[in-house]
Amino acid sequence: MVDKEEYRERIILTASKIFSHYGFRKTTMEEISRALKKGKSSIYYYFQSKEEIFEAVVLYEANQLRTRLTTAIKEVDSPPDKLRNYIYVRMKEFAKLSNYYNAVFDKNLDHFEFIERIRSRYDREELAILRLLVYVGNNRGIFAVEDSEYTAMAIQTMLKGMEVPLFWRKREMDINHRLEAILTLIFNGILKKQ
Amino acid sequence: MVDKEEYRERIILTASKIFSHYGFRKTTMEEISRALKKGKSSIYYYFQSKEEIFEAVVLYEANQLRTRLTTAIKEVDSPPDKLRNYIYVRMKEFAKLSNYYNAVFDKNLDHFEFIERIRSRYDREELAILRLLVYVGNNRGIFAVEDSEYTAMAIQTMLKGMEVPLFWRKREMDINHRLEAILTLIFNGILKKQ
DNA sequence: ATAAAGATAGAACAAATGGGTCGGAAATTC
DNA sequence: GAATTTCCGACCCATTTGTTCTATCTTTAT
Known part of the structure; x- marks a missing residue:
């Protein structure tokens, strides 16, 4: 009984690798x-079904993402560094997850509503993190923004913009370049001039 | 008539992307x-068939690999740098080609003999390159090896060893680490001590 | 303008693949 | 050794997929 739950996790771990490589459609039960x-x-x-495994895997990946991001923030102290780390890890992780986007948008495939639930939950959490980050930076006199809430939302919007190529499966390209561009943009727009 | 050949190439380019992502089996004509x-x-x-496209794609990729490697060598001058560049690019490129290994080893799939032909040809060419590299380094007094031929073979053996994880689809891991380890090993074993 | 040749796609098909079921065999626990 | 848990081979059947065929556009040549 406890064992069963344990083996479920092993399945999740294994399936996770295959799903992340091939996406939902091209992964077969046989393979798993x-x-x-x-x-x-x-x-x-x-x-009970392939979809149930997929759901568990997505949940697992979401938790993985959360822990990776929070540790990335804890690794450094200054708010700009935290932000930089956060964005960097976020981008890397989302790139790895890009194969899951297929499932979300695959027409003629039951719309996995649970993915959208997870997603919207993540959005809320991320906004809170960003808000706090901006707020702290502000308090320390490193940032100078009027409204942490709206600034956080703006940043989040940019971050979402960086996902668009993943949706469009136009992977490739100067990922680091764009990262730097975005970072300098955010910082220059946000840092207190001296 | 000339047009036809031109469009064949467009097909090859497109199919190449899909094949390299999903491998032979999981790529469908519909997708292409x-x-x-x-x-x-x-x-x-x-x-005429999916396999014919695949054959053309593999040939195309092989040529791509060749040109990437030769330019990587030409980019620098000193033999150690050439060797380093060569190994680095080789590793990156082979990692990208790893999905093709599936087709080679997929039992219950006609054994694409042409892949083995291409492979053995590449082996010969690579050996020649390495031999020349070692030879020149030797002449310039940077390397100090007895027999360029056998040293080249030894190096090639190590490079092939680095492919094993790709076969075994145990991708992952400290790829740069292993690269450095191999490089220092080769250099320290090969450079004239002073 | 019209015939011929070059391209294209839709429908149809046989073969395979793939998700899921079921009965019962192993293995484990009690 | 009975009961329960875990596992699997064989099967089902709906869908997919590689391929063919025929009909229809499009372009070129006459």
């Missing part, structure tokens, strides 16, 4: 079970 | 044609 060295039908002892 | 904004059956006007 083969990677686990189990029979295909055995998987159905732990999960 | 959709990416080209053509009907699925239209592709068969230019190629």
Whole structure:
């Protein structure tokens, strides 16, 4: 019983790798079970369907993302560094997750509503983080913004803009360049001139 | 007539992207044609089969690899730098090609003999390059090896060893670390002590 | 303008693939 | 050794997929 839950996690870990590489559609139960060295039908002892596995995997990835981001922030102290770290890790992680976008937008595929729930929850959390970041930076006299809330929203908007190429599966390109551009833009617009 | 050959190339370019992402099996004709904004059956006007496209794509990639490697060598002058550049680019490129390994080893899939032909040809060319590199370095008094031929073979063996994780699809990991380790090993074992 | 040749796509098809079910065999626990 | 948990091979059937065929555009040549 406890064991069962344990094995479910092993399945999630394995499936996570395959899903992230091939996306929902192109990942087969056969593949997942083969990677686990189990029979295909055995998987159905732990999960009811492919979609249920996918849901668990997405949830898992979301938690992974959260911890990676929070540790990235804790690694440094100054608000600009925190922001820089956060954006950098966020970009890297989202690039890795880009194959999941397929599932979200694959027409003629049941619209996984749970993804949107997770997403909107993440949006809220991210906004809180950014708001705090800006607020603290402001208090320390490093930033100089009128309204932390709206500034945070603006930053988040830019970050979302960086995801668009992932949606459009136009991967490729000068990812670091764009990162620097965005960072300097944000900082120059945000740092107190002296 | 000339046009036809031109469009074949466009197909190769497009298919190349999809194949390199998903491998032979998981790439469908439907996908390729959709990416080209053509009907699925239209592709068969230019190629006889999916495998024929794949063959053309592999050939194309092989040529790409060759030119990337030779330019990487020409970019610098000193033999150690050339060697470093060569190994670095080789590793990056092979990592990108890793999805093609699937096709090579997919049992119950006709063994694409042409891949092995291309591979063995590349092996010969690589050996020649390495041999020359070692030889020149030796002449300039930077390297100090007895037999360029056998040293080149040894180096090539190590490079092939670096491919093993790709075969085993155990991707991941400290790729740069291993690169540095291999480089220092090769250099320290090869450079004339002074 | 019209015939011929060059391209294209839609429909149809046979083969395979893939998600899921089921009965029962192993393995484990009690 | 019975009961329960875990596993799997065989099967089902809906969908996918590579490929063919025919009909229809489009361009070129006459």
